[in-house]
Structure formats: structure tokens, C-alpha cells
Amino acid sequence: MIEDITKEEKFSIRWVIALKDEAEIIIQQYRMKLLSEKSVFPIFKNSEETHWLILSGIGRHNASAATLYLYEKSKAPKWTAWINIGIAGCGVGHFGDLCLVDKIINNSDGKVSFPSAMKNSPFPRMELLTTDIPIIDYTSKKLIDMEACAFYDATSKFSSRELISIVKVISDGPSNNIKNLNRSIISKLITTNISNIIKIVLYYESLSLDEYKRLKKPEIFYKICNQWHFTVSQQHQLERVLRRIATSNIKENILNLLKDCRNSKSVMNILNKQMESYEVDWRNA
Amino acid sequence: MIETIYIEKKIKDHPRTISILSKFKKARHIEIDKYGEVFNKHNQNFRIQKNNPALILAYKKEGYVLPAPEGFGIGSSKNYYFSHMYNCIYDCRYCFLQGMYSSANYVVFVNFEDFDDEIKKIIQKHPEDSLTFFSGYDCDSLALEKVTGFAKHIIPFFQKHPNVDVEFRTKSIQIEPFSLIKPMDNLVIAYSLMPDLISKSLDNKTPSILKRINAMSVLASKGWKIGLRFDPLIHGKDWKDLYTKMIIMVFNSIPVSSIHSVSFGPLRFPKQMFKDIFKLYPNEPLFLGPLLQNKGIISYSNEIEQEMTFFCKELTAKYINESQIFKCSA
Ligand code: SF4
Numbered sequence: 001m002i003e004d005i006t007k008e009e010k011f012s013i014r015w016v017i018a019l020k021d022e023a024e025i026i027i028q029q030y031r032m033k034l035l036s037e038k039s040v041f042p043i044f045k046n047s048e049e050t051h052w053l054i055l056s057g058i059g060r061h062n063a064s065a066a067t068l069y070l071y072e073k074s075k076a077p078k079w080t081a082w083i084n085i086g087i088a089g090c091g092v093g094h095f096g097d098l099c100l101v102d103k104i105i106n107n108s109d110g111k112v113s114f115p116s117a118m119k120n121s122p123f124p125r126m127e128l129l130t131t132d133i134p135i136i137d138y139t140s141k142k143l144i145d146m147e148a149c150a151f152y153d154a155t156s157k158f159s160s161r162e163l164i165s166i167v168k169v170i171s172d173g174p175s176n177n178i179k180n181l182n183r184s185i186i187s188k189l190i191t192t193n194i195s196n197i198i199k200i201v202l203y204y205e206s207l208s209l210d211e212y213k214r215l216k217k218p219e220i221f222y223k224i225c226n227q228w229h230f231t232v233s234q235q236h237q238l239e240r241v242l243r244r245i246a247t248s249n250i251k252e253n254i255l256n257l258l259k260d261c262r263n264s265k266s267v268m269n270i271l272n273k274q275m276e277s278y279e280v281d282w283r284n285a
Numbered sequence: 286m287i288e289t290i291y292i293e294k295k296i297k298d299h300p301r302t303i304s305i306l307s308k309f310k311k312a313r314h315i316e317i318d319k320y321g322e323v324f325n326k327h328n329q330n331f332r333i334q335k336n337n338p339a340l341i342l343a344y345k346k347e348g349y350v351l352p353a354p355e356g357f358g359i360g361s362s363k364n365y366y367f368s369h370m371y372n373c374i375y376d377c378r379y380c381f382l383q384g385m386y387s388s389a390n391y392v393v394f395v396n397f398e399d400f401d402d403e404i405k406k407i408i409q410k411h412p413e414d415s416l417t418f419f420s421g422y423d424c425d426s427l428a429l430e431k432v433t434g435f436a437k438h439i440i441p442f443f444q445k446h447p448n449v450d451v452e453f454r455t456k457s458i459q460i461e462p463f464s465l466i467k468p469m470d471n472l473v474i475a476y477s478l479m480p481d482l483i484s485k486s487l488d489n490k491t492p493s494i495l496k497r498i499n500a501m502s503v504l505a506s507k508g509w510k511i512g513l514r515f516d517p518l519i520h521g522k523d524w525k526d527l528y529t530k531m532i533i534m535v536f537n538s539i540p541v542s543s544i545h546s547v548s549f550g551p552l553r554f555p556k557q558m559f560k561d562i563f564k565l566y567p568n569e570p571l572f573l574g575p576l577l578q579n580k581g582i583i584s585y586s587n588e589i590e591q592e593m594t595f596f597c598k599e600l601t602a603k604y605i606n607e608s609q610i611f612k613c614s615a
Contacts, residue, residue, distance in 0.1 A: 160330035280521040285570035
């Protein structure tokens with residue numbers, strides 16, 4: 001049985017956040033609930049299953065493992081937008097400033113990546129250095145965190161860079177000692193930025209929804225696939241011809257046309273015939 | 286509006302880089318080692334990127350001038366093309382660039398002088414042959430001229446080489462590089478055209494057909510040679526009517542004496558490229574077509590291609606000499 005997971009029109013957002021204190025306000029804002037006490041990493045989701053969030057813990061290895069775990073556990077579809085948010089040190093900017101990351105350097109091997117950032121964003125964009133130990137030398141003027149490069153590498157395996165967002169809130173720097181950070185300050189840093197975070201999320205929700213619409217297979221595709229046997233390559237051909245028929249002015253009842261078909265080949269023949277001599281009316285295109 | 290400019294470290298102090306950067310005062314600059322580390326990455330979404338492309342300033346190391354694909358020419362014995370840029374600010378739905386690159390970002394190579402040297406070498410190597418060089422194969426040759434200034438740079442080079450031809454193929458109405466100098470016998474400004482109704486649906490973000498015709502007419506009045514490129518020919522309801530009206534309008538607006546050549550090109554995609562473009566824009570009327578697959582190529586049937594070419598050729602032949610009419614198959 002081929003299942004239509006695209007039935008309901010919805011966007012898909014996945015959050016990967018290191019600390020509970022960073023995540024709390026987001027969990028509240030998007031009405032997410034803990035999925036299970038027993039999972040390797042705590043996972044939260046909302047009732048519509050549009051937002052899923054995982055608490056990765058600190059460090060690259062945790063971020064990478066948690067991202068992959070969330071991907072599998074939530075069956076993240078192709079149109080998912082991935083967001084990593086957290087605090088970061090920085091030699092410039094102000095305590096509490098929210099920044100988007102468009103260049104990441106992995107401090108351990110020097111590897112550089114270039115995430116894309118939200119279009120027309122009102123927020124500053126910065127480079128970020130992901131390190132394995134906390135750094136208090138802020139002279140590089142880059143943001144400093146401990147997870148982003150691993151999050152980006154992991155998400156890049158199943159998502160396009162346009163659907164990956166790395167958001168940091170400046171928590172320490174030359175005039176804000178990292179030692180002064182505590183749970184309450186961390187939580188406050190994110191909470192005071194929640195309206196900014198909502199703006200970012202709205203942008204990614206809309207991108208994800210557009211992608212959903214692009215990738216969604218016509219409903220009839222599943223009906224046909226469940227009635228006749230199609231190989232994987234035939235399924236691609238079927239999808240293409242059904243999409244073309246859906247865009248055209250052809251108003252015939254497709255299932256009716258196919259009712260006497262004995263196999264996938266005869267289905268494809270009939271559907272292809274529909275489009276063979278189709279003339280586009282550019283007046284209505 | 287360009288929000289992000291990636292700059293290869295090697296050319297960050299190049300005068301052309303500095304000049305281009307000065308045109309985007311608000312853009313964020315990001316230094317990179319090689320343009321490929323941004324442009325060639327696999328995990329890119331062309332469609333989303335097309336809504337907000339970044340500019341990449343780079344140094345081209347090789348492949349400045351390449352032999353044009355077979356069937357691309359307009360009469361010369363040897364045809365070459367060069368591209369100072371990859372990708373295009375326009376968004377034509379039939380454009381092969383959509384299926385060619387994983388990125389929609391614009392790459393501009395700033396070392397124009399290396400293009401000059403390479404072209405010079407080819408000219409010296411083929412003293413007996415008639416040569417045509419095409420600008421704008423991996424991009425529109427003039428669309429980003431205000432930013433790059435490439436046409437302004439390369440035109441004087443061809444002024445010094447009157448025995449070889451150069452064609453700027455475009456949909457842009459950017460005519461400034463030609464309005465400041467005397468018309469050249471060896472330079473053709475070739476406009477891609479299709480009926481307005483079809484263009485409105487397929488030529489996203491381009492100047493309208495009427496504006497293109499106006500630009501051609503201004504250039505013709507100054508003495509420049511114009512190429513008409515009905516490429517690709519697009520099928521659809523009443524296509525004969527639509528093409529007839531357009532061709533009549535073009536020939537009524539531009540003196541026949543200014544027309545250097547006319548060419549017709551079919552709509553064709555290699556199979557994999559078609560699949561990739563279809564995935565990006567699955568609801569586009571262009572793909573409703575009566576399209577067929579033959580030997581790995583997706584196109585209209587032979588009969589349709591031939592009928593359309595024959596019809597448009599006949600119509601055009603009423604205005605100009607048949608020797609000026611070419612069929613493009615590239
Ligand atoms: S103008 Fe040419 S290069 Fe640009 S998008 Fe259209 S077809 Fe492609």
C-alpha cells in the first residue's frame with residue numbers, strides 16, 4: 001500500500017536546540033508536548049505535527065546525533081525547514097542581539113560551510129565558529145558556539161541549504177563574562193527575542209509550504225498505484241503525466257478512463273494519449 | 286536587490302571587484318576560496334534561490350572560449366562562445382540553465398582580459414576561416430551589463446578585429462554600450478523573441494516583447510545590425526496566428542536593411558535536464574505540451590517542429606533573403 005503522506009496541506013518545521021532553557025519559550029509558543037520520557041534525546045511536537053523539537057545537549061557529536069534522530073523519529077518530509085537556535089559568544093554586537101549565520105567554520109578541521117539566510121531579514125548576519133571547548137578569546141569577532149557546524153552538516157544530508165537556518169543570540173563577549181551565564185539568563189535571552197524568532201519561523205513556514213505544494217503528488221497518484229503495480233521508474237512517469245493532466249484543462253474522470261486497464265502499461269498508454277495531442281491555450285496559461 | 290556577495294579571496298582587490306561592490310552598498314560580503322564551494326554544492330534549492338540570488342565574484346581559470354554546439358551558428362565556418370557570467374537575472378521557463386546548475390546564484394568572472402587573450406589566440410590560429418563568437422551562452426549577454434560592464438569592455442576588442450563576427454544574444458533592453466559608439470559591421474545584437482502572449486507566460490522578469498522591439502528599432506536607427514532569434518519556437522493553440530502577428534510586427538518596426546539574420550530554434554531538452562526542470566516547476570503550462578521523448582531528447586514531435594519552422598521561415602522569407610535565415614538545432 002502506497003501511503004499519501006502529503007494529504008493535509010501543511011508546512012514542516014524541525015528544531016534542534018542544545019539546552020532546555022533555550023528551548024522552553026519555543027516549546028510554549030508552538031504548543032509542543034514531550035513525546036516520550038524514554039527517548040534517547042527528548043523530543044517535543046505540537047498536535048498538528050508541524051513543529052518538532054529535539055534537545056540535543058551541548059557539543060557537535062550530540063547535535064549531529066540528535067539531528068539524525070529527529071529526522072528519523074519525525075519522518076521529516078522533504079519540505080521540512082530545519083532551525084538551530086541557541087546562545088553564542090561574540091566579540092562584536094550586543095548582549096541579547098539576535099543574529100543569523102551565513103558562514104560556519106568548524107574550528108577542529110577548518111571546514112567552511114555557507115548556510116543561506118532568510119530573505120530581506122532585518123537581523124544582522126554573521127560568521128560563526130563552532131568549537132569543541134568554550135572559547136573566551138573573542139578577537140576573531142565571529143559568533144562562537146559548540147553545535148552549529150554539526151547541525152548544518154547533518155541537515156545538509158537531507159535538506160537544501162535554503163531550508164536550514166542557524167539563529168544565535170549573543171550571550172557573552174568581551175564585556176559579558178561567560179561565567180555570569182546561568183539558566184535564567186539563558187532563558188531570558190531567548191524569551192526576549194521571541195517576536196524576532198516568530199518572524200523567522202513565519203518565513204520558513206511559508207518556504208516549507210511552497211515546497212510542500214511543489215512536491216505534493218496528485219491524490220489520484222496513490223489511488224492508481226494501489227490499484228495496479230508500478231515499478232519505481234513507472235511511478236515517476238505516472239507522477240509526471242498526472243501532474244501534466246492536473247495542470248491541463250482535461251476534465252475527464254481519470255479513474256473512469258482507466259477502468260478497463262489490466263496493467264500499469266495500459267494505464268500509462270491511456271494517460272499518455274491524453275497529453276499527446278494537447279494544445280496549450282496561452283490565453284489562459 | 287543583491288543581499289549577499291561572495292568574493293573569491295584571490296580577486297578581492299581586483300579593480301573590477303571593487304567597482305562591482307560599489308554598486309551594492311548594502312550587500313553583505315562573504316569571502317570564499319573558490320566559487321565552486323558555494324556554486325557547485327549539491328544541497329541547493331534552485332527554485333527558492335531564484336527568489337533571492339546572491340552574486341559570486343570569481344576568477345575564471347580556464348575555458349574562456351569554447352566551440353559553440355553544433356547548429357548554433359549563423360553562417361560562419363567556425364563558431365565559438367564565451368560567458369563572463371553563469372546564470373541569468375531573468376527566469377525563462379524553458380531556459381536550460383535551470384537544469385544545468387544546482388545554483389541560481391550569479392557568478393561573474395572579473396578577469397575579462399583573459400577572455401580577450403583567448404579570443405585573440407583563436408583568431409590567430411584560424412586566419413583563413415570565417416569566425417563568429419557568441420557572447421551570452423551561459424547567461425544573457427547584456428542583462429547585467431550595468432553591473433559588469435562586460436560588453437563595454439569586449440566591444441573595443443572586436444573593433445580591432447573587424448574580420449571576425451561577434452553576436453550578443455539578449456532579451457535585455459540595455460542598449461547603452463551601443464549608443465556611445467559607431468555601429469560596427471562585425472557586431473550583431475540578437476534578440477530572442479516569441480509571441481507576446483506566450484512570452485508573458487514563459488519569459489519571467491524579462492522586458493516585454495514590445496520593449497525588446499523598441500530597443501531593436503532604436504539600435505537599427507543608429508545603424509546597428511539586428512539578429513532575430515525565434516528560439517525556442519513554442520507550440521500551442523493558434524500558434525500560427527500568434528507567430529504571424531509577431532513576425533509582421535517585428536518587420537514593420539525594423540527596417541529590413543538592418544536585419545543581419547533570422548534564426549529559428551526548436552524547444553529541446555536532454556531527458557535528465559527535462560526531469561530536473563519539471564521537478565522544479567511541475568505546474569508550468571510549457572510542459573503540457575505535446576512533448577515526446579526521442580533518443581534521450583524531450584521535444585515536440587518532428588512534424589510539429591518542422592511545421593513550425595517551415596511556417597515561420599516562409600513568413601520571414603517574404604521580408605528577407607533566404608540566405609539570412611538559419612535553423613538552430615543546438
Ligand atoms: S534570458 Fe536567456 S539565459 Fe536568461 S533566463 Fe531567459 S533563456 Fe535563460
